[in-house]
Amino acid sequence: MYFEFYNPVKICAGDTALSNLSNELEFLNCKKCLIITDNGIEKSGLLKYVIDSFYNANVKIGDIFTDIPPDSDKDVVNKIADIYREKNCDSIVAVGGGSVIDTAKGVNILVSENSSDLMKFCGANILKKPLKPFIVIPTTSGTGSEVTVVAVIANRETNSKMLFLSPFLLPNVAIIDPVMTLTLPPFLTAATAMDALTHAIEAYICIGKNMLSDAYSFSAIKLLSKNLINVVKKPDDRNGRLNLALASTMAGIAFSNSMVGLVHTIGHSVGAICHIHHGVAMNILLPYVLEYNLPKVGNYIGELLLPLVGEDIFVVTPTNERPAKVIEYIRYLQKNLFDLVKLPRKLSETGKVLESQFEEIANLSLKDASLAYNPEDADIEDIIEILKKAF
Amino acid sequence: MDKMENIKPKSNFLKRIYLSFIMFFLGRAFRSSNIDKNIKKQILQLPENFSFCLKIERANIDLIIEKKNNRFIIVNSKSKRDEDIDLFIIFKNIERAFLVFTFQISAFLSYAQNGLIIKGDLQKTMIIMKILTLLEVYLLPKFIAKRVIKRYPKWIFFYKLFNRFLIYFRIFIGI
Numbered sequence: 001m002y003f004e005f006y007n008p009v010k011i012c013a014g015d016t017a018l019s020n021l022s023n024e025l026e027f028l029n030c031k032k033c034l035i036i037t038d039n040g041i042e043k044s045g046l047l048k049y050v051i052d053s054f055y056n057a058n059v060k061i062g063d064i065f066t067d068i069p070p071d072s073d074k075d076v077v078n079k080i081a082d083i084y085r086e087k088n089c090d091s092i093v094a095v096g097g098g099s100v101i102d103t104a105k106g107v108n109i110l111v112s113e114n115s116s117d118l119m120k121f122c123g124a125n126i127l128k129k130p131l132k133p134f135i136v137i138p139t140t141s142g143t144g145s146e147v148t149v150v151a152v153i154a155n156r157e158t159n160s161k162m163l164f165l166s167p168f169l170l171p172n173v174a175i176i177d178p179v180m181t182l183t184l185p186p187f188l189t190a191a192t193a194m195d196a197l198t199h200a201i202e203a204y205i206c207i208g209k210n211m212l213s214d215a216y217s218f219s220a221i222k223l224l225s226k227n228l229i230n231v232v233k234k235p236d237d238r239n240g241r242l243n244l245a246l247a248s249t250m251a252g253i254a255f256s257n258s259m260v261g262l263v264h265t266i267g268h269s270v271g272a273i274c275h276i277h278h279g280v281a282m283n284i285l286l287p288y289v290l291e292y293n294l295p296k297v298g299n300y301i302g303e304l305l306l307p308l309v310g311e312d313i314f315v316v317t318p319t320n321e322r323p324a325k326v327i328e329y330i331r332y333l334q335k336n337l338f339d340l341v342k343l344p345r346k347l348s349e350t351g352k353v354l355e356s357q358f359e360e361i362a363n364l365s366l367k368d369a370s371l372a373y374n375p376e377d378a379d380i381e382d383i384i385e386i387l388k389k390a391f
Numbered sequence: 392m393d394k395m396e397n398i399k400p401k402s403n404f405l406k407r408i409y410l411s412f413i414m415f416f417l418g419r420a421f422r423s424s425n426i427d428k429n430i431k432k433q434i435l436q437l438p439e440n441f442s443f444c445l446k447i448e449r450a451n452i453d454l455i456i457e458k459k460n461n462r463f464i465i466v467n468s469k470s471k472r473d474e475d476i477d478l479f480i481i482f483k484n485i486e487r488a489f490l491v492f493t494f495q496i497s498a499f500l501s502y503a504q505n506g507l508i509i510k511g512d513l514q515k516t517m518i519i520m521k522i523l524t525l526l527e528v529y530l531l532p533k534f535i536a537k538r539v540i541k542r543y544p545k546w547i548f549f550y551k552l553f554n555r556f557l558i559y560f561r562i563f564i565g566i
Contacts, residue, residue, distance in 0.1 A: 002487075002504050004505040123509075123513060124508075124509040125508055126511075163513055207503045258503070366517075367436075367517060368514075369514070369516065369517055372499050372520060373499075373503050377541035
């Protein structure tokens with residue numbers, strides 16, 4: 001038994017957490033920061049909260065970049081890096097979801113390494129030194145990107161996604177304020193939360209699992225299960241929003257240290273080829289992949305019944321029935337979310353996936369690094385079979 | 392005289408000898424690996440002249456392999472600069488390598504436990520790991536291989552036997 005666990009990110013969480021932003025930048029000896037966000041955040045008024053937190057602060061805002069597309073792109077990263085240098089900024093603040101945070105991670109690589117070629121740093125452990133001060137304020141409750149060592153950025157020239165993996169990509173501080181997720185529409189709340197649930201479950205059942213990541217997974221699953229439906233029904237529930245955001249961060253810490261498996265392997269490829277939302281893909285594939293992994297890790301899946309449904313049902317369910325009950329509960333959760341916000345439960349319900357694309361999806365999946373972490377091996381036929389069931 | 396000068400960390404000589412032998416053996420196994428159609432399919436996915444280095448940190452043991460004409464060749468480590476190698480798969484220390492090469496844990500598990508440091512493209516790392524897994528099917532008896540392989544392949548008995556013979560033959564002859 002051996003494992004490593006690393007999470008140096010300072011987490012400021014709860015009501016008014018955002019008011020600490022300028023203090024945290026000052027602690028990091030920053031004078032001028034670049035804020036990176038997207039149009040949606042600006043239009044929803046969330047950016048104003050961030051700007052207001054700089055009132056009377058010793059740190060100035062160098063510039064605000066708001067044109068991040070839904071898929072992070074290396075040209076956008078280069079453009080923002082130029083602005084950072086032009087305005088003599090010394091730190092980065094990312095306000096947004098996965099795409100914004102990953103773009104900001106890419107910008108941090110370029111400005112810290114004083115380069116304009118992101119490709120040079122693509123891959124695992126290429127970065128050699130700490131990057132510029134970096135603070136993340138997530139506005140979705142799903143990616144966990146504020147506490148992960150990974151960034152994915154699209155390369156339109158090669159029509160591929162570049163994967164960056166380094167502990168230096170971790171931000172210095174993550175600010176989790178419920179006010180920042182209050183305006184997230186119920187559909188996206190559901191999809192991103194199912195992404196977080198998948199992170200937590202896969203971190204618990206895949207081969208990189210360890211006792212510390214298990215603890216984070218357990219707590220994340222409990223919070224998600226208790227709060228998800230309530231928040232989708234009542235989006236202005238601040239406490240529920242905070243719980244979902246914290247669950248997402250905990251699931252992020254868990255999977256950053258034990259990684260994810262086959263749900264993500266297939267989900268990444270479905271997303272790349274069919275352009276469906278990552279959270280939607282996770283929601284659809286999760287029960288089918290759990291069924292696939294059942295013979296290998298049924299015991300671990302069964303243990304998840306406790307955080308999912310609570311001790312009352314857990315204690316009256318015989319041990320051998322717990323794994324099936326977990327999958328049954330996830331399907332029940334999916335049904336509720338479909339009834340409430342029409343979150344697709346099948347690939348066919350997305351209207352974007354064709355059966356003729358299965359082979360291409362399966363071939364791409366076999367190259368995905370997350371497959372290494374799945375407890376059961378999968379070949380092209382296995383993946384096509386899962387896709388057929390999920391269609 | 393500074394008494395710290397007398398404190399010398401001990402190297403595990405026997406483990407180093409064993410691992411040096413395994414790396415030599417593995418290099419020849421990689422060179423013979425294109426006999427199998429499944430491995431050949433994986434090799435074809437790598438670009439021509441692609442090189443990777445299997446290395447054990449602080450043990451001065453490494454193995455550099457390059458793809459030439461759709462098969463692997465062994466490259467002398469002195470003839471290739473680090474900058475010219477596309478991918479490094481580095482065991483953090485001799486103990487982590489020993490666990491993998493005595494087949495107590497799989498290379499995938501070692502990777503998941505951060506016992507391996509990957510420097511380079513992760514997609515290509517997956518291809519190399521897959522080839523290593525398939526080689527283990529040929530090189531190890533089934534009861535050992537099953538401990539380090541997630542799912543033992545269902546190959547035709549005589550196909551496996553014939554290829555195993557060919558791979559071992561080429562390893563011992565050195566071709």
